[in-house]
Amino acid sequence: MSQSAAGAAPAGAAPAVVPILEVQGVTLQYKTKEHLITATYRVDFSVYPADRFVLLGPSGCGKSTLLKGVAGFMRPVEGEMRLKGRRIVAPGPDRVMVFQEFDQLLPWKTVRQNITFALRNGGRCSRESDADEIAMDYIRKVKLTGFENTFPHMLSGGMKQRVAIARGMAMEPDILLMDEPFAALDALTRRQMQEELLGLWDDTRFTVLFVTHSIEEALLVGSRILVLSPHPGQVKAELNANQHSHANLGSPEFIALQARIHDMLFADRVLEDEIARRG
Ligand code: ADP
Ligand code: MG
Numbered sequence: 001m002s003q004s005a006a007g008a009a010p011a012g013a014a015p016a017v018v019p020i021l022e023v024q025g026v027t028l029q030y031k032t033k034e035h036l037i038t039a040t041y042r043v044d045f046s047v048y049p050a051d052r053f054v055l056l057g058p059s060g061c062g063k064s065t066l067l068k069g070v071a072g073f074m075r076p077v078e079g080e081m082r083l084k085g086r087r088i089v090a091p092g093p094d095r096v097m098v099f100q101e102f103d104q105l106l107p108w109k110t111v112r113q114n115i116t117f118a119l120r121n122g123g124r125c126s127r128e129s130d131a132d133e134i135a136m137d138y139i140r141k142v143k144l145t146g147f148e149n150t151f152p153h154m155l156s157g158g159m160k161q162r163v164a165i166a167r168g169m170a171m172e173p174d175i176l177l178m179d180e181p182f183a184a185l186d187a188l189t190r191r192q193m194q195e196e197l198l199g200l201w202d203d204t205r206f207t208v209l210f211v212t213h214s215i216e217e218a219l220l221v222g223s224r225i226l227v228l229s230p231h232p233g234q235v236k237a238e239l240n241a242n243q244h245s246h247a248n249l250g251s252p253e254f255i256a257l258q259a260r261i262h263d264m265l266f267a268d269r270v271l272e273d274e275i276a277r278r279g
Contacts, residue, residue, distance in 0.1 A: 018085075019046040020174055020207050021070065025079030028065045039065035040233040042079065045226050047175065050205040054241070056218040057228030058265060063211040066233070067177050070209060071095050083174060093122035096173040100180040102160045105152040105167075111139060112148040115167045122171050138166040141200060158189040165197070169206060176208045182217070194220050195246060215261050219244040219254060227264050236264050 023045050030037040040062035047053045055063045068074045069081055072091035081088040083095065098104070105114045115135035116128065125131040139148050142162040152160055161181055168176050182190040194217065201208070212218050218225045219241050227236040239261070248254050 017048050019048050020051075020084060021047040021209065022082045023066070023070070023079070024081075026066070026069060026076045026081060027078045028062065028069050028074055029077050030065075038232040040069075040228075043228075043233060043235055045235065045238065047207060047209055049207055050201075051207055052201060052221055052223040053207075053209050054218045054222035054225045055209065055211045055228060056215065056222075056225050056261070057213065057233055058230050059213055060231045061228045062231065062233030063213070063228065064179055067097065067179050067209065067211055070175070071097055071177055093124065093171055094174045095177055096122075096168040096171045097177040097179065098161075098164045098168045098181045100183045102157045102184065103152075104164050105160060107152050110149050110151055111144060111155075111163050112136070114152070114163055115139070115170050118167050119170060124171055134170050135166075138170040139163075141169070141203070142166040142196070156189075158185055158193060161185065161193060162196070165200075169200065169204070174207065176206055178208060178210045180211055180213070183212070183214075190217075191246070197221065198245070215258050215265075216249075218261070219257060220246055220249065225261070227261055230265075 023043055026040060026043045027038065028040045030039060043062075043066065045053070055066060057063055065074065069076060070083075070088065072088050072095065075089070106117065109117055112132070112135050115138060116125075116131035119125045119131040119134060120128070125134065136145075136148065139145060142165055144159065144162055144166070147155065147159065152163070155163070165178075165181070168178075182193045185193060198221070200206075210221055212221070222241040225239045225241050227239065228234065229236050239257070241257070244254055244257065
């Protein structure tokens with residue numbers, strides 16, 4: 001059973017705070033010709049304003065599927081998801097996704113145009129000049145001033161991810177959905193991007209639902225962490241990670257929580273191996 005109760009305020013928060021996102025008893029399935037694949041099973045969690053809420057679990061446990069559900073691309077077979085109290089039934093500009101892949105930008109548009117295009121199509125701006133102003137502001141925030149007229153193929157992987165983040169944030173969604181956005185970056189760039197994301201969060205206190213399979217990244221980026229079991233993803237625990245950051249990386253407390261989460265995830269693997277051995 002999860003350590004949190006859906007709909008309850010997190011420890012230490014004022015009870016009057018209303019969640020932005022509520023996920024209650026959500027089972028998500030894929031139907032193929034031959035198989036019915038249950039990706040997540042009766043998952044519960046609530047995301048509150050300015051949470052950096054992390055979905056953590058091994059590959060294949062249904063993290064991306066949960067994001068697809070929140071984004072409105074998939075409907076649960078049981079349970080429901082609500083954004084600001086309204087049932088999620090379709091995609092909308094109130095939820096913006098940032099992916100792992102570096103090719104999520106439009107290659108025929110410049111950095112600035114990638115952002116203004118999203119702003120105008122998402123309905124945030126009707127005038128190009130307004131969109132331009134917002135785009136330039138977010139380009140500055142992600143430290144890409146000087147690259148506004150550059151096309152994506154001229155940028156490094158890290159720079160492309162910065163553009164995707166700038167575009168997502170410029171839309172000012174109720175919740176930013178990030179699916180392993182730094183997983184394909186080299187270790188140093190990844191660390192830098194994690195720090196920059198936290199810097200941006202310090203500035204604007206956006207709400208983010210962040211997916212990773214890295215325990216370390218979950219502790220660095222997250223304020224709260226939902227630990228999911230392997231396939232099908234079920235909630236194992238919800239943990240507070242607010243006290244952890246790059247500043248205490250490697251400290252006894254950091255390592256202890258890392259080990260605790262590792263044990264939670266590993267316990268399943270031991271059990272699975274046992275079941276496999278017995279046939
Ligand atoms: P994660 O993001 O945690 O690695 P996913 O959400 O991508 O996991 O996948 C969860 C499960 O659903 C896996 O077993 C995966 O094989 C399956 N799955 C994902 N996408 C599809 C799809 N389009 N069709 C069928 N099965 C899928
Ligand atoms: Mg995934």
